[in-house]
Amino acid sequence: MGVTIHDVARAAGVSVASASRALSGRRKVTPDIAERVARAAAELGYQPNAVAKALRDQTTGTIGMIVPGIGNPFFTTIVEAVEHQLQQTGRDLLLCASQYRPDIEARRLDTLLARRVDGLIISPCDIEASVPAVLNAARRVPLVQVDRHIEGGGADWVGVDDDSALAQAVDHVAEGGARRVVFVGSRLMNSSARSRLSGFERAAARAGVATAPPLLGEFTLEWGIEAGRLLLGGDAMPDAVICGNDQIAVGLVRALRMGGVRVPDDVSVVGFDDVGHAAMCDPPLTTVRQPVEEMAAEAVRLLGQVRMGAPRPAQRVAIAPQLVVRETSRPVTAGGGKEGGAA
Amino acid sequence: MGVTIHDVARAAGVSVASASRALSGRRKVTPDIAERVARAAAELGYQPNAVAKALRDQTTGTIGMIVPGIGNPFFTTIVEAVEHQLQQTGRDLLLCASQYRPDIEARRLDTLLARRVDGLIISPCDIEASVPAVLNAARRVPLVQVDRHIEGGGADWVGVDDDSALAQAVDHVAEGGARRVVFVGSRLMNSSARSRLSGFERAAARAGVATAPPLLGEFTLEWGIEAGRLLLGGDAMPDAVICGNDQIAVGLVRALRMGGVRVPDDVSVVGFDDVGHAAMCDPPLTTVRQPVEEMAAEAVRLLGQVRMGAPRPAQRVAIAPQLVVRETSRPVTAGGGKEGGAA
DNA sequence: CAGAAATTGGTAATCGATTACCACACTCCC
DNA sequence: GGGAGTGTGGTAATCGATTACCAATTTCTG
Numbered sequence: 001m002g003v004t005i006h007d008v009a010r011a012a013g014v015s016v017a018s019a020s021r022a023l024s025g026r027r028k029v030t031p032d033i034a035e036r037v038a039r040a041a042a043e044l045g046y047q048p049n050a051v052a053k054a055l056r057d058q059t060t061g062t063i064g065m066i067v068p069g070i071g072n073p074f075f076t077t078i079v080e081a082v083e084h085q086l087q088q089t090g091r092d093l094l095l096c097a098s099q100y101r102p103d104i105e106a107r108r109l110d111t112l113l114a115r116r117v118d119g120l121i122i123s124p125c126d127i128e129a130s131v132p133a134v135l136n137a138a139r140r141v142p143l144v145q146v147d148r149h150i151e152g153g154g155a156d157w158v159g160v161d162d163d164s165a166l167a168q169a170v171d172h173v174a175e176g177g178a179r180r181v182v183f184v185g186s187r188l189m190n191s192s193a194r195s196r197l198s199g200f201e202r203a204a205a206r207a208g209v210a211t212a213p214p215l216l217g218e219f220t221l222e223w224g225i226e227a228g229r230l231l232l233g234g235d236a237m238p239d240a241v242i243c244g245n246d247q248i249a250v251g252l253v254r255a256l257r258m259g260g261v262r263v264p265d266d267v268s269v270v271g272f273d274d275v276g277h278a279a280m281c282d283p284p285l286t287t288v289r290q291p292v293e294e295m296a297a298e299a300v301r302l303l304g305q306v307r308m309g310a311p312r313p314a315q316r317v318a319i320a321p322q323l324v325v326r327e328t329s330r331p332v333t334a335g336g337g338k339e340g341g342a343a
Numbered sequence: 344m345g346v347t348i349h350d351v352a353r354a355a356g357v358s359v360a361s362a363s364r365a366l367s368g369r370r371k372v373t374p375d376i377a378e379r380v381a382r383a384a385a386e387l388g389y390q391p392n393a394v395a396k397a398l399r400d401q402t403t404g405t406i407g408m409i410v411p412g413i414g415n416p417f418f419t420t421i422v423e424a425v426e427h428q429l430q431q432t433g434r435d436l437l438l439c440a441s442q443y444r445p446d447i448e449a450r451r452l453d454t455l456l457a458r459r460v461d462g463l464i465i466s467p468c469d470i471e472a473s474v475p476a477v478l479n480a481a482r483r484v485p486l487v488q489v490d491r492h493i494e495g496g497g498a499d500w501v502g503v504d505d506d507s508a509l510a511q512a513v514d515h516v517a518e519g520g521a522r523r524v525v526f527v528g529s530r531l532m533n534s535s536a537r538s539r540l541s542g543f544e545r546a547a548a549r550a551g552v553a554t555a556p557p558l559l560g561e562f563t564l565e566w567g568i569e570a571g572r573l574l575l576g577g578d579a580m581p582d583a584v585i586c587g588n589d590q591i592a593v594g595l596v597r598a599l600r601m602g603g604v605r606v607p608d609d610v611s612v613v614g615f616d617d618v619g620h621a622a623m624c625d626p627p628l629t630t631v632r633q634p635v636e637e638m639a640a641e642a643v644r645l646l647g648q649v650r651m652g653a654p655r656p657a658q659r660v661a662i663a664p665q666l667v668v669r670e671t672s673r674p675v676t677a678g679g680g681k682e683g684g685a686a
Numbered sequence: 687c688a689g690a691a692a693t694t695g696g697t698a699a700t701c702g703a704t705t706a707c708c709a710c711a712c713t714c715c716c
Numbered sequence: 717g718g719g720a721g722t723g724t725g726g727t728a729a730t731c732g733a734t735t736a737c738c739a740a741t742t743t744c745t746g
Contacts, residue, residue, distance in 0.1 A: 004702055015726045020704060027705090029724075050457040051403065052702035054394045055731050062458075070419050071619065080413060083440065092454060095438045097426065111435060114393040115405075221623055254625060276414065280564055282597060282625065347732055358696045363734060370735090372694070395732035398701050 003044045011040035023048075054116065062092045063303065064112035068100045068125040068148075072219070073275040074245065074290070075123065078146060081296035082121060089300075091118070102129035109137045117141065119303040123148040127191050142306035144299045147290075149191045153314050156306070158299045161318040162192070165288045166199035167206070168323040169242050169270045172286075174207045176268055176330035178239035183214040184227045184252060185244030193219075196244050196272065212238060219244060224251020232259040237267060240329070246271035246278045246287055253283065253328055268329035284326035291319050346387045354383035366391075397459065405435045406646065407455035411443045411468040411491075415562070416618040417588065417633070418466065421489060424639035425464055432643075434461070445472035452480045460484065462646040466491040470534050485649035487642045490633075492534045496657050499649070501642045504661035505535070508631045509542035510549070511666040512585050512613045515629075517550045519611055519673035521582035526557040527570045527595060528587030536562075539587050539615065555581060562587060567594020575602040580610060583672070589614040589621045589630055596626065596671055611672035627669035634662050 009019035014033055021027045022037035029037075040046075054060040063086055067075040083093045094117060098105035105125055112120060119142040124130035131150045137143055138155040145157040173181060183200045186193040197214055204211045215230060217223035224247060231237060232255070243249035249271030253263050263269055263283060271278055271287035278285040298317050306312070325331075352362035357376055364370045365380035372380075383389075397403040406429055410418040426436045437460060441448035448468055455463060462485040467473035474493045480486055481498040488500040516524055526543045529536040540557055547554045558573060560566035567590060574580060575598070586592035592614030596606050606612055606626060614621055614630035621628040641660050649655070668674075 006702080016703080017705075017726060047453075047457055049398075049459060049702055050454075051394060051397045051459050053704080055392075055398050056703050058731070060394065070413065070423060071416075073414075073416075076413050076419055080440065092458070093438070094435070096435075097423065110390075111393075114390055115435070116392060116394050221620075225623075251623075277564075280568075280594075349732080359733080360696060360735075370694080392732050396734080399733050401701070
């Protein structure tokens with residue numbers, strides 16, 4: 001292990017400068033030298049040392065990414081999309097999972113900074129506890145938040161327009177005849193949980209549908225099942241349930257059905273994210289699609305715009321999502337046993 | 344950006360050697376110097392440059408990992424487990440996805456080698472096409488294959504004992520009364536597809552159950568659904584179906600049920616992997632659990648054992664899995680409408 | 687108290703690739 | 717033929733942290 005450019009230069013009978021120039025093509029060399037260097041490199045199996053190059057160039061060609069967990073299909077989709085975007089410009093991804101813990105997240109940020117990544121893409125796990133570490137990192141290197149973000153808007157962010165998303169979801173079930181709608185989401189420790197709930201409340205008020213207190217747990221299938229049981233045990237079943245993500249929705253549908261409630265005939269259910277699974281679960285899920293590929297492209301683009309040392313207001317890019325109507329919500333035209341039309 | 348150890352040394356009024364020694368503690372310095380250096384480093388917000396350290400030490404503290412795709416929950420589980428293991432020794436993971444394409448896989452291997460990772464963990468996407476790139480990489484750096492592997496056994500491997508796994512699955516359905524069992528897996532382009540099918544055939548022969556030609560497609564939910572339709576359209580429904588992974592099994596169960604076939608009353612279905620989802624799908628899935636955490640630990644351990652330049656026979660570690668009986672297979676005791684007991 | 691031994695600080699080399707700068711050779715034109 | 721201009725090769729500095737080696741000082745011993 002360890003063929004260096006010196007070895008190549010010696011084998012080709014030229015100086016390291018010529019070898020480097022021949023290989024990179026950044027300055028002209030005589031055809032004779034070019035060929036001897038190329039042959040020597042091939043014969044020795046020379047592979048440039050990216051570590052040395054990074055030290056000299058003060059740029060590593062790597063972007064660090066931190067997400068709460070790669071067990072969550074939404075985050076794996078985002079990670080794939082970002083990786084795909086970076087490949088286009090020949091950069092690599094150094095991926096970390098914070099496991100939903102701010103302390104681990106802070107440690108990972110530190111090691112990524114020590115490794116001198118050229119930029120950071122992060123979905124901070126906690127809207128409050130993640131603030132100092134994220135702000136500190138943003139001072140040292142271009143940083144873009146995706147999906148989740150910290151409070152206060154101190155760093156760039158790309159995500160979905162939750163207000164638009166929830167408005168579409170609420171209007172859709174209202175048009176299907178729902179008069180009483182409940183929101184099932186996550187406890188308010190991250191920005192998505194908060195903005196989706198407030199988006200729901202605004203949309204419900206505007207659409208004139210009645211709401212019940214929201215059910216807040218976690219972004220998991222288990223919580224969806226649990227929430228379904230709570231609904232079954234309550235006194236009045238709502239006409240529709242809007243969920244904070246698809247996993248909750250899938251669990252909820254399963255629990256309701258097992259409790260004898262028909263979906264969508266008795267209750268409409270709408271998810272959020274449109275993870276790959278959503279289209280293929282038992283009744284295909286009506287849900288709000290996150291434009292993941294666009295979000296990733298926008299995040300990478302923003303990363304390239306940041307110039308350290310040039311103060312610039314934090315950018316916030318909210319991309320409008322699209323409702324995907326499948327089979328867990330009642331169609332708009334049919335009254336379906338209740339009076340049709342919305343307020 | 345860019346406080347170096349020179350800055351710290353100057354601020355503390357000592358030489359860079361003393362600063363380095365004070366910070367690393369690898370040689371004693373007088374308490375006075377130790378304290379001045381510590382204070383200077385803290386005040387300047389000094390963070391050692393891992394790139395420079397890597398160049399000097401000839402070790403990066405990073406392990407590269409390549410899996411076919413992180414959309415597959417089994418691979419994300421493995422990735423998480425490996426990351427967890429590496430954290431214990433303070434190393435980081437450079438993660439890549441080959442997207443099931445040998446050409447992309449080879450490119451990723453190259454860039455990881457250029458970045459001078461200290462080791463590689465890979466699940467090669469193709470049993471044949473991946474051979475040259477994997478073997479070449481194994482010559483330059485410690486390399487361990489996980490789950491999938493290339494043919495010929497030229498590199499270390501850690502995985503599950505497919506023979507034992509399939510024997511447990513076949514014996515289980517046979518004891519539930521199945522006489523005719525069919526295998527639904529993936530086309531034979533990777534090692535898992537091959538060894539699971541051959542494990543199935545050996546187990547079926549030994550248990551004395553009849554088989555039909557296997558149905559081979561992909562390791563996806565979609566193929567599971569498709570295979571279920573094929574089974575519904577065929578002339579004789581088997582008593583049991585053993586699947587190559589959980590996604591196939593989930594799709595299959597759904598298709599069979601939609602076709603009016605009861606699971607497990609009419610047909611037992613067994614999955615493979617025990618991904619998180621398996622326990623929570625509609626009828627919780629009977630499946631073979633891959634000991635992911637042990638596999639990851641073993642892979643990391645093997646990585647540490649390899650000494651480059653010291654030829655050593657390739658290691659192969661097959662860990663025995665465990666059958667997890669849930670509700671898609673008929674219980675052993677009940678005959679369930681057919682004659683009980685196995686051959 | 688002289689001399690050996692131990693401790694600790696500093697200077698400079700090292701890792702590998704890139705490139706500023708210099709030097710040399712060659713061409714062109716008056 | 718000599719001076720300007722152009723093209724190309726080589727030497728050595730650079731990036732930042734570590735450490736071999738040397739030098740200086742202190743401590744210990746007989």
